[in-house]
Amino acid sequence: MKHKTKIVLLTAWLGGVLSHFAYAQQDWKIQPVQMQSRWAKNVKPANAHQEYPRPQLQRKTWTNLNGLWDYVITKKEDQRPNSFTGKILVPYPIESALSGVKKALMPDEYLWYKKILAKPILKLGERVMLNFGAVDWQATVFVNGKEIGEHQGGYTAFSFDITDLLRSGNNELMVRVFDPTDQGIGPHGKQVLDPGNIYYTPSSGIWQTVWLETVPKDYIESLIITPDIDKSLVKVKVNAAGNNDVALTVGGRTVTGKANSVIKIPITSVKLWTPDDPYLYDLKVTMGKDVIQSYFGMRKVSIGKDSKGFDRIMLNNKYTYNLGTLDQGFWPDGLYTAPTDEALAFDIKAIKAMGFNTIRKHIKIEPARWYYHADKIGMMVWQDFVDPNQRLPEGAKEEFEKEAKExxxxLHNYPSITSWVVFNEGWGRYDQERLTKWAKNYDPDRLVNGHSGELLYIDGKPREEVQNPYPSSDMTDVHSYPNPMNPPLQAGKVRVLGEFGGVGVPVPGHQWDDEKGWGYVQVYPKELEGKYDGMVKQLKQLEEEGLSGSIYTQPFDVEGEENGLMTYDREIIKIPLTRLREIHSQMISLKSDGFKLNPKFRIAENIDANDTDERYPELLAAFEKGKRDSVFLRRLTLMAIRKSDQPNATKVGAAYITGLKDLYTKESLLFIKQITRTSKDTGFTLFLNSKTKVNEVLGKNAAESKIRGIIGQEEVKPYMEGTNANPDWDEITKKVEAKYGDLGLEKVYGAQMVWYLDKKDWVNFGKYYALYYQTAIARSEYHINNISWHVFLYITDPKVLDIAVKTTQYNVETFAKNDPNGIDTYANLLYKAGRKEEAIEWEEKAVKLSKDEKVFVEILEKMRADKPTWSGQ
Incomplete structure (x- = not known):
């Protein structure tokens, strides 16, 4: 009977778990996104990055915590939440489509996570470690309501011992995240709150695996593994709390020693790690009851002379040209987080299949498994530090140095990493010589590139002249766009080209931003192969003159940057793979087993070199015959605009908008805004009739701004053009008001204000300034401070002055809180309107903010002396 009861209870429990699992599966879905990689469709809450996340310190007793967590976003001043908004899929950042949320985290907000977890069954003395691969940027962790610890740094792993806070049964784990991105003191890489062409969408919150691990009372905290091929040995230091006995096993041979001391393991018949043959040794480490699996590679990186006397990059005492590419590690669906582990490895496999032997990992630190894949596949890595906040706010330097050391x-143990890059293109640079020396001393077994691209050339012209750009560096390094060039020759330093290329080729249907894709130079698809081959031939000539390494920008498109050799979704390769390998074989040999192509490895489809705007008549004919898929319509609309065919742009654009399932997403409305050029466009009617809904998505006054711009273009501008223009303002006003009401009047009043300002007709200027700002104060299309200054100088009408005071007050409170010029204008208008005491108070603020600017001091003295401050007085 007891056994039957257990079975019933187990069945009920299992049924509950399965029911909860089914509910959880339904509670998550990938959010709409411009494009997806091929791996996104395989992501489910049950399989989100289930691989062991730390291959060089691997235990059997672990529990993966990835999957659905509760989340909520609160204001920073709010208390710890009791309720949550919904589910988020860990480990995908909240801004990503794969998180199931796709919301931005603002600098004045906290992101909270909650997970219910069971206490592991522990043996006597065992501890429970809670591990995080990375959380961007500041993570505070609570277990059952009690704070266990905090970690700052968006790219490095951290752990907490949570044993003493766990109780039998279920436990509540909460994580609070603060991520100001580029508004804070922490390194943030290419993430910014307002992304453009060379900066990208932020990744906030948990973006790498979270897991539990049970460890013995005395456990291994970390390993430091350093190979020495010249002495045929590897040095291993086992970091632990006590000096316990440890045993290290390699290839069936065991060497013993003590924790926290360097143990040397002889390696007979050394097999070297190279991209041609990336051989890895298995390492087993035993310390009491703690047993971990690890690995290492035997390789050496150094500088040496070649037969011509050039300083060269040496791998295992042999000159090895570093033929590399600039990998940024972004994904359209996961942003900082690859959709799957297969996807994570794909990028390295694809880059090697192309014929590169080096990756410059650009101002991002990847998950541990990325470096494991690089080790296993055989790819040399130049690892950038994540540069400090470029504005260097107080505390940024200290945070940068802390995170650089972490x-x-x-990353010390990964054989693939051959060089550290301290700074990139002057971004946040400071104390360059000191930091370069520090990095070199801290890790003398790798090369240190103190500053990649401090000398930056565009079309052969330097961005700025820099004195002594390479102090204490192992390399001289320039960036040159688009064509390659050699950096300066300095004794004892290798010469490398840290970035070049950036040739943009948009691929229709595979673009993040089909409205404004970007590259340092744009070419047609059929031109890319020849241009790239020419660049590599230049590299060969530069190598003969002493160049040791080069980094092409870049392997994959990233958001608005369309200068990748493959598209952002990894679906289209822009130069056929066989041809790309042929081009690269001019620089390095691809005949070894390490570079052989796996016939089962699918890289991408070849680009259609003839798929350009020259197909416009063909595609337009297909539209007329009824072709209506959304990608096609979107492309054809933009093509019509580029061809200045507005009637067809209007017609095709209307078909695209009609076919949208959800008009009111940010992506949909931004595109509709872009293609809406006339009042006949469907988007114009949408924005006019749904202003509130549009503004909720695109921001305050976004709809009004678009509508007003088109009204001005069609109804006002034609009458103001030409040297003999003489608009009939009464007729224009009547016509526009009849068609568009108050919003149309606002546009006409603004145009009249500017018209009379240009004519220096101050009476009418004042009249229409007042009419315009009675309604447009919160959505002015003119620079409030500049236009209002003329009111102060030339207008005496009390009613106009009163409106100008209210308008400049709004400007100061909204846009110019710390701008002495805006505050000075407001103060002068207050003074002219007869509000002397307020005027003096505000002018004192202008003086203080401007650090006693002479003109503001003189104005303040006039105010105190009751003298006019305006023109001619």
Missing amino acids: TMDQ
Whole structure:
């Protein structure tokens, strides 16, 4: 009977779990996104990055916590939440489509996560470690309501011992995240709150695996593994709390020693790690009851002379040209987080299949498994530090140095990493010589590139002249766009080209931003192969003159940057693979087993080199015959605009908008805004009739601004053009008011204001300034401070002055809180309107903010002396 009861209870429990699992599956879905990679469709809450996340310190007793967590976003001043908004899929950042949320986290907000977890069954003395691969940027962790610890740094792993806070049964784990991105003191890489062409969407919150691990009372905290091929040995230091006995096993041979001391393991018949043959040794480490699996590669990186006397990059004492590409590690669906582990490895496999032997990992630190794949596949890595906030606010330098040290500690053991890059293109640079020396001393077994691209050339012209750009560096390094060039020759330093290329080729249907894709130079698809081959031939000539390495920008498109050799979704390769390998074989040999192509590896489809705007008549004919898929319509609309065919742009655009399932997403409305050029466009009617809904998505006054711009273009501008223009303003006003009401009047009043300002007709200027700003104060299309200054100088009408005071007050409170010029204008208008005491108070603020600017001091003295401050007085 007891056994039957257990079975019933187990069945009920299992049924509940399965029911909850089914509910959880339904509670998540990938959010709409411009494009998806091929791996996104495989992502489910049950399989989100289930691989062991730390291959060089691997235990059997672990529990993956990835999957659905509760989440909520609160204001920073709010208390710890009791209720949550919904589910988020960990480990995908909240801004990503794969998180199931796709919301931005603002600098004045907290992101909260909650997970219910069971206490593991522990043996006597065992501890429970809670591990995070990375959380961007500041993470505070609570277990059952009690704070267990905090970690700052968006790219490095951290752990907490949570044993003493766990109770039998279920436990509540909460994580609070603060991520100001580029508004804070922490390194943020290419993430910014307002992304453009060379900066991208932020990744906030948990973006790498979270897991539990049970460990013995005395456990291994970390390993430091350093190969020495010249002495045929590997040095291993086992970091632990006590000096316990440890045993290290390699290839069936065991060497013993003590924790926290360097143990040397002889390696007989050394097999070297190279991209041609990336051989890895298995390492087993035993310390009491703690047993972990690890690995290492035997390789050496150094500088040496070649037969011509050039300083060269040496791999295992042999000159090895570093033929590399600039990998940024972004994904359209996961942003900082690859959809799957297969996808994570794909990028390295694809880059090697193309014929590169080096990746410059650009101002991002990847998950541990990325470096494991690089080790296993055989790819040399130049690892950038994540540069400090470029504005260097107080505390940014200290945070940068702390995170740089954590980065070097965390990545020390990976044989693939051959060089550290301290700074990039002057971004946040400071104390360059000191930091370069520090990095070199901290890790003397790798090369240090103190500053990649401090000398930056565009079309052969330097961005700025820099004195002594390479102090204490192992390399001289320039960036040159688009064509390659050699950096300066300096004794004892290797010469490398840290970035070049950036040739943009948009691929229709595979674009993040089909409205404004970008590259340093744009070419047609059929021109890319020849241009790239020419660049590599230049590299060969530069190598003969002493160049040791080069980094092409870049392997994959990233958001608005369309200068990748493959598209952002990894679906289209822009130069056929066989031809690309042929081009690269001019620089390095691709005949070894390490570079052989796996016939089962699918890289991408070849680009259609003839798929350009020259197909416009063909595509337009297909539209007329009824072709209506959304990608096609979107492309054809933009093509019609580029061809200045507005009637067809209007017609095709209307078909595209009609076919949209959800008009009111940010992506949909931004595109509709872009293609809406006339009042006949469907988007114009949409924005006119749904202003509130549009503004909720695109921001305050976005709809009004678009509508007003078109009204001005069609109804006002034609009458103002030409040297003999003489608009009939009464007729224009009547016509526009009849068609568009108050919003149309606002546009006409603004145009009249500017018209009379140009004519220096101050009476009419004042009249229409007042009419315009009675309604447009919160959505002015003119620079409030500049236009209002003329009111102060030339207008005496009390009613106009009163409106100008209210308008400049709004400007100061909204846009110019710390701008002495805006405050000075407001103060002068107050003074002219007869509000002397307020005027003096505000002018004192202008003086203080401007650090006693002479003109503001003189104005303040006139105010105190009751003298006019306006023109001619």
